Amino acid sequence: MxxxxxxxxxxxxxxxxxxxxxxxxxxxxxxxxxxxxxxxxxxxxxxxxxxxxxxxxxxxxxxxxxxxxxxxxxxxxxxxxxxxxxxxxxxxxxxxxVQEAEVPDLVDQPFLARTAERVMANSRALAELLEELHACGVLDEGRSLAIAAAATLRPLTREEARELSRTDRLSH
Missing domain, CATH: 3.30.200 (Phosphorylase Kinase; domain 1)
Incomplete structure (x- = not known):
């Protein structure tokens, strides 16, 4: 006690x-x-x-x-x-x-980097799969383009661009 x-x-x-x-x-x-x-x-x-x-x-x-x-x-x-x-x-x-924040917000940077690598690897694998399905005739040109368009990144919002810019300046 x-x-x-x-x-x-x-x-x-x-x-x-x-x-x-x-x-x-x-x-x-x-x-x-x-x-x-x-x-x-x-x-x-x-x-x-x-x-x-x-x-x-x-x-x-x-x-x-x-x-x-x-x-x-x-x-x-x-x-x-x-x-x-x-x-x-x-x-x-x-x-x-409660753990007090004693380190910058970038403490999880290695984890974030590994997650981004995983996302990029999955994206590449899916793109190759789409190409293969299109080459084999399973997907026609229209469907292949529609799937590729759905996977395209949307543009950043003003708030996201501002936050990314601020974070970029803080990390240098």
């Missing part, structure tokens, strides 16, 4: 936390810490806490701030208000460390 300092309901709270098996980051492969927490909240503030937890459960955030980084609330928290003091809601939840 350890403690985590996490900002909830507008204040930094020191919460007892039980460490859970870590998950692995899909971006870096490093372990992301996970903890189980229990929080006692007055009934009049439970809706405010629900809204914070709901927002912190999304992948984009806003995640909960803590002294050791940011935390995402994992889906499936529970709330009970039984026992001696029904005016107190007891929340049980799991949080997972």
């Amino acid at each position: 350890t403690t985590l300092d996490i900002e909830l309901l507008g204040a930094m709270r020191e919460l007892a936390a039980a460490q859970l098996p870590s998950d692995t980051s899909i971006h870096s492969g490093r372990p992301l810490r996970r903890f189980a927490l229990e929080l006692h909240v007055p009934d009049e503030r439970h809706q405010e806490l629900e809204a914070e937890l709901q927002a912190a459960a999304t992948a984009e955030g806003p995640h909960l701030r803590g002294s050791e980084g940011r935390w995402r609330v994992l889906d499936g928290w529970s709330k009970v208000s039984t026992g001696r003091r029904r005016e107190i809601c007891i929340y049980r939840m799991e949080v997972q460390e």
